[in-house]
Amino acid sequence: MKNTNEFSLCNAMKNNMSRSWQKTLAVLVAMVVFTISPVITVMAAARQVNITVDGETSSSMITMACESEDDARAILAQNGYEVSDGDLVSFGEDGAAVSIQVRSALSTTVSADGKEVRVTAHYGDTVAGALSDAGVSLTRFDTVTPGKTNILTGNETIAVKRYHDVTVLFDGTQKTVVAPDGTVADALKAAGVTLGEEDIATPAPDAVLVNGMQVTVQRVSYQEVTTTEAVAYETVKKEDPNLTKGVTKVETEGREGVRTIVTREKWVDGVCVDTEELSNEVTQEPAAEVVRVGTKPRVAGQAVVGGNGTLIDQNGNPVSYSKVITGKCSAYTGGGYCSTGVPAAFGRVAVNPNVIPYGTKLYICSPDGRIVYGYAVAADTGGACMRGTIVCDLYYDTLSECAQIGVRNMNIYILG
Template sequence: MMQASKQNRRRIVAALRTTNHRMHIESQVNQMHMTGKTLIVLGAVFTVGLGTASTVIATTQNAVVTKNGETQKLYMLTSDDTSDILKSAGVRAGHGDLVLRSTNAQGSIEVNVRTAYPVDVLADGSTKQVTAHFGDTVRDVLQEAGVALGPVDTVNVPLDQPVTENTKLRICRNHIVTVKADGVSTQVVAATDTPAQQAVQRAGVTLSKEDELAEGTDQTITVNRVTYKDEVLSETIPFETVTEEDDGLLVGESQVKAAGTNGSKKVVRRTKFVNGKAASTSVVSTEVVKNAVDRVVVKGTKERPQEAEESRSAESSSASSQQSANGLSYSRVLTGKCTAYTGGGVTATGVSAAVGRVAVDPNEIPYGTRLYIASPDGSYVYGYAVAADTGGFVYSSSTMADLYMDTQAECENFGRRTMNIYILD
C-alpha cells in the first residue's frame, strides 16, 4: 500500500508539471496576441487525468465584458474563447459590430463590443453613408468619409460629439464675404448659396427699399445708397401749322385764318442719386395745362388769268405802284432769305421782342414799317409784322429779315427760307 501511494504521488506531480507547462505556453500565446485590440479565439481547455480515477483539472479565468460603455465582470470561466465569453455575459455582437479583445495587468480578459450603425454624411451636393461604431465622434466619421473641412466650413453637429444611430451630418461650405457700405468694410462668414441681402444684414448694415447691391467677383458686396428727387417743370407745347385750300383765292395767294398759340404742360422729372451723385433722370408724369391751338393758313387754288399774271409781274417791278395780295394793299414786295430767332430781350426800337416784331436792315426797311410775311408758295405764313429791330446779319450776310418766334424748336423748324415780305400801305 505504501508503494502504491508513492506511485500515485509521482503521477500527480507529473500531471501538475505537464499542466503548468501548458499553462505557461498559453500565457506566452496570450502575451503575443493580446497586445493590440485584436479579436483572438483560443483553443480548447486543457485537461489532465489524475490517477486511475481520471480526476480532471480545468483552467479557469476571469473576464471583463463591455458593450457600448456598460461593463460586467465574469469569474471562473472554463473557456477563454471570445464567443464563449460573450455568450456567458449574455452579449450578442451583430453584423459589423467592432469586437476588441485584450488582457489587462491582472491577467483578466477584456472584451469590448461597440455596436455598428450607419451615418449619412451630406457634403458638396452628395450623400455618403459610412459605418460608425459606438463612441465614434463626428470628427472620426468625417475622416472615415474622406470629407475635409475648410477653415470656415461648419457641421450641424459639434466635431467632438459622439454620433448615434441615424445621425445625419450636413457640411456647409462657407466663405468670407466683405460687405462695403457707407465707407466701412465688414467681413462676415456666409454659406456659398447665401443671398447677398442676407449677408449684408449679417454684417449689421440696414437697407432701405431703394438701395442697390453690387456683387463683385472677389467675394465683395457693395451697398449703393439710392435716393430720388422730383422736380416740377413747365414746358411749352408748340403749335402746329395746318394748311387749308380755298378756291376763292388765286393760286399763290394765302391768308392766315388763325394765328395759332402755344400750349403748356407740367412735367415731373425724377433724378436718381447713387451715393449722393446724380446718376440718371427720367420723366415720371406729364400733365397738359393748356392745349396748343393750331395756326391755320388758307391757300388759294383758283387759277390766275394770264393777263392778270402778266399785269401782276409788271406791277411787282414798280416799287411805287399800288398792289394787293390776300386782300391786303401793299406798295412793294421783297423776296429773299429769312432766318428766325428767339430768347426775348429789348429791340433796337425799345420795345420787347415778341412774335410779329422782326429784325431788318433799317436802310432797306425803315423801323415801324408794317409788313406781311409769307413763303412765295404760301406753304408757310408768318403773317403780320412790324420792323422793330436791327438784324445781326446786316453787315455779314444777305439775309433780308430775322423773324422772332416763341421757341427754339420753332426756330429750328423754320431754319433759313425764301420768303416774300410785303410792304403794307
C-alpha cells in the first residue's frame, strides 16, 4: 500500500507540470505566427515583370507599382539595366504581369546633298526613318546605301547618291540623260557631248546639277577673213597749150591701190555674231593719173572731143551721152516725108531703126570735132543704112551742103 499523503503530492506535481507546458506552447505558437505573417503579406503583393531590351526579354519579380516612365526606369535600374535619357522606354500590362520595353538610342549620320546630318534613331528603326528625320527626300532616280528597308545598327553613315533627269541640247538635237549628283560637266559626259575649247555651255560646266535641268551647248568657232578694197588714185592735171580749151587727154593712166583688211569672225551655231578687225593696211599703193588739159582757144563752130570721153558742143556746152557709134555717114536732100511721117528737115536723120531706134536723140560730129552736124533725131530710114554700108544718112537743106559732107567717118553720140 502506499502512503496516502505521498500519493496526493505526486498528483499535485503532475498537474502543475501539465499547465506549464501548455503556456510555453502557446507562447511559441504566437511567436511563429508573428514572424511568418509579414512574409505571407509580402509574397501576396509581388508581381512578375517582363523586360524587353532591344528585342531580348528577361523576367523577374517586383513589388513596386509601375504607373509612369519614371517607375519603369526605376524597375529597370533595380534589375541592373542602364538606360540613357535618349532611350525610348514604354510600359504596360501584360495580363497579370508588367511589361517594360526599351529601345536603345542609336546615333546615325545621313550624308546627302553635300551635307552630313546627325540624327538620333532607336533600335528597330529603318534607314527610311532616319532619312525622314533628317528631312531628306528621294526621287525615283536616287540611290541610298544601306537600302531604305535596312534596320539601323548605330554609328553607320547613310549615303544618298542623287541622280538627275537632265536634257542636253546640242548640235541641233537633244538628249535626256540620268546623271549622278555632280556638275553640268558630268551631265555632258553622260550625254556623250564634248565641249570644244571655245564652246559655250549654259549653265556653265561647273554649275551643280538639279533635277529637270536643261543644258544648252553652243558651238563656237573662229575664222579669219581677208578682203580687199580699192584705194582711189589721185588725178594730176597739167595744162597743155597744144590742146583746145575744154579738151583733156590722159597722159598716164591712173591705177587704183589695194587695201587689205583681215578680220576675225566669231561664229556661234553657224551664225556670225561678232567681227574683230585684226589688220587694215594698204598693200598696193595707187598710181596717180596724169591728165593734160587744153588751154588753146577753141575755134568757133567746132566741137571739142576730149581724149577722156568728154564732149563739148559747138556752143561750148558739155554733152552728156550714153554711147558713141563711129562709122561712115553720107548726106541727102530733096524734101518729102520721113519714114516716121514727119517732113524731112535738117536735124532729122535716116538710120537703121534696128540699130538706132526711131526717136533717139543724137549729137553728130567728126571724130576731131571740126565738122559738126549737131543735134539730131532718128526719124527716117536709109537704104544704105539698112544694107550696113553706112551708119547714118544726114539730111541737109541744099545739095552743096551734102557735097561738103560727102561720105566720111563721123561720131554718132546717143544722148541720155
